[in-house]
Amino acid sequence: MQSDFPHTPDAVEPKWLTATLQNHGTLTPDQQVVAVQQTPIGDIVCVGGEVARFELTYAPSNAGPASLVIKFAHRNPENRAIANNTKMYEREVIFFNEIASQVQTPLTTCFFAAMDPTSGANIVVLEDLRHYQVGDQVTGISFEQAKQVVATLAPLHARFFSSWATEFPEMLTIASDAYIEPFVPGFLGCWEAAMTNFPHCFDNAMGEAMPAYVAGLKALMKRMGDGPMTFIHGDARMDNAMFGDPARGQHPVVMIDWQNMMVSNPLQDLAWMTTSSWTVETRRAHEAPLLAEYHAALVELGVQDIALETITERYDLAVLFILNFHMIIAGAFVPSTERAKKMAEEGVHRAVQAVLDRGLIKLIPGYSP
Numbered sequence: 203m204q205s206d207f208p209h210t211p212d213a214v215e216p217k218w219l220t221a222t223l224q225n226h227g228t229l230t231p232d233q234q235v236v237a238v239q240q241t242p243i244g245d246i247v248c249v250g251g252e253v254a255r256f257e258l259t260y261a262p263s264n265a266g267p268a269s270l271v272i273k274f275a276h277r278n279p280e281n282r283a284i285a286n287n288t289k290m291y292e293r294e295v296i297f298f299n300e301i302a303s304q305v306q307t308p309l310t311t312c313f314f315a316a317m318d319p320t321s322g323a324n325i326v327v328l329e330d331l332r333h334y335q336v337g338d339q340v341t342g343i344s345f346e347q348a349k350q351v352v353a354t355l356a357p358l359h360a361r362f363f364s365s366w367a368t369e370f371p372e373m374l375t376i377a378s379d380a381y382i383e384p385f386v387p388g389f390l391g392c393w394e395a396a397m398t399n400f401p402h403c404f405d406n407a408m409g410e411a412m413p414a415y416v417a418g419l420k421a422l423m424k425r426m427g428d429g430p431m432t433f434i435h436g437d438a439r440m441d442n443a444m445f446g447d448p449a450r451g452q453h454p455v456v457m458i459d460w461q462n463m464m465v466s467n468p469l470q471d472l473a474w475m476t477t478s479s480w481t482v483e484t485r486r487a488h489e490a491p492l493l494a495e496y497h498a499a500l501v502e503l504g505v506q507d508i509a510l511e512t513i514t515e516r517y518d519l520a521v522l523f524i525l526n527f528h529m530i531i532a533g534a535f536v537p538s539t540e541r542a543k544k545m546a547e548e549g550v551h552r553a554v555q556a557v558l559d560r561g562l563i564k565l566i567p568g569y570s571p
Contacts, residue, residue: 207316209323210274211240211254219258222327223266226313233265243271250461251276251285255330270313273326282322287384289374290461291317291324293436297460298326301370301433306357308453310444331456337440339479340545345488350454351443351475352496355435359468360503362432366465370433376466377427382420389419389526392533396550399532403550408525411563415525418567422523425567426467429516430508436462438471440479441545469513472496473520474527477553485556493517521553522562528553 208214216235223229237259242252252274260266275291276282285291298312311329318324337343343351366373374381393416397404404412415422435442435457442459446452472492476485497510528549556562563569 207314207318207323207325208274209318209321209325210277211242211252211272214238214240214256214272219256219270222314228266228313229260230265234261235259235266236261250290250459251282251324255332267330269330269332271310271328271330273324273328275322275324284388285461286322288381291322293374293463294326294459294461295324296373297463301463305361307354308456310456310458328458331444331446331458333450334444334446334452334456337443337445337479339440340541340548342481342484343440343443343479345484345492347440347443347445347455348475348480348488348492349495350445351438351440351457352472352492352499354453354455354457355438355468355471356496356499356503359432359434359471360500360505362465363430363468363500363505363508366432370465373433374464375427375431376464376470377424381464382423385423386419388534389530390416393526393529394533396529396533400547400550403547403554406554406558407563408554408557411566411569414566414569418569419526421567422519426470426519426523429467429519430512431465432468434464434466434468434471435460436464436466436471438475440475443479467516467520467523469517469520470524473517473524473556477521477524477528477556478549480552482552482555482559485552486559518560518562519565521556521560522565525553525557 208218216238219238220229220234223235224231224233235258239257240254241257242254254272254274256270256272258266258269273294276285295315295317298315302309302312310331312326313329314325314327316325337347362369393412397409397412437459438457442457444456444458446454446456448454476489476492480488493513494510497508497513500508528546532546532550
């Protein structure tokens with residue numbers, strides 16, 4: 203952790219970028235950045251912070267990447283506090299500095315990542331994947347694309363499947379009080395608003411079971427830790443997936459935004475993807491084959507003593523848990539665009555239908571019909 207880096211997009215100067223790219227080995231000592239031009243990325247201001255694209259001019263010309271994407275902590279003190287209370291910025295910095303080099307998962311190149319623990323500021327300097335195609339979780343992805351995502355996430359899951367506790371004993375886990383205590387109040391403050399905003403999504407047995415779900419959320423999170431755990435991406439919705447063209451030398455898919463990386467039930471990543479980024483019809487048709495695909499990938503990567511039945515059971519638990527993510531989005535944020543509203547609505551609808559289709563209400567801790 204350190205503090206000698208730009209804390210806002212406007213503070214990024216050619217001299218600092220020159221030193222950063224030289225230290226990374228991207229530029230040689232006689233190459234330098236002489237000018238930068240920034241453009242904000244994204245039209246939704248959220249807890250995650252600010253993201254900007256920087257177009258670079260070099261001497262000599264074309265010495266390094268034409269552009270970079272740089273992430274910063276949120277300027278709003280309240281949003282920054284929320285992110286720091288849940289260690290979002292710290293987790294992404296740890297991922298790129300300590301974990302990324304140990305996995306075979308395709309990743310965007312990180313040139314620099316740091317956090318200032320005093321101010322809560324952070325910075326992550328990344329390769330620009332502007333020539334990739336971002337996934338669309340509203341429209342939904344295909345089964346083939348989902349298999350590509352599984353092939354991308356499985357190496358991360360497999361690498362730390364039995365070793366995370368000894369290699370990174372201090373890492374935040376889904377079942378730890380350090381995660382649960384700041385997380386649950388956020389859900390408690392918005393679940394009723396989610397039901398009010400999209401009442402048609404809850405005109406069913408799940409709506410009737412919501413009081414039990416709310417009361418049992420902490421116990422459900424503890425149960426997420428009662429089984430195999432490993433490092434997960436933590437936000438594997440398809441707006442965080444960049445699909446590439448292998449014919450152009452690109453990876454089939456690269457996951458971005460590692461602020462929610464943590465230790466959890468690995469099926470949380472799949473549940474977040476299938477309930478956020480598959481239509482109900484696609485999930486119903488391809489859910490079982492995808493779980494089989496994931497299980498086969500883990501076995502091929504060396505994970506032992508994990509049965510497909512266990513994968514399915516852990517997936518069911520994750521689907522039930524992940525409903526709260528959708529409700530936070532649907533209840534806590536005011537959509538700034540029609541697409542954002544549609545994303546929230548579709549997420550809740552798809553998640554509730556997954557719970558109902560798979561008969562998961564009975565898994566709610568303390569639930570009694």
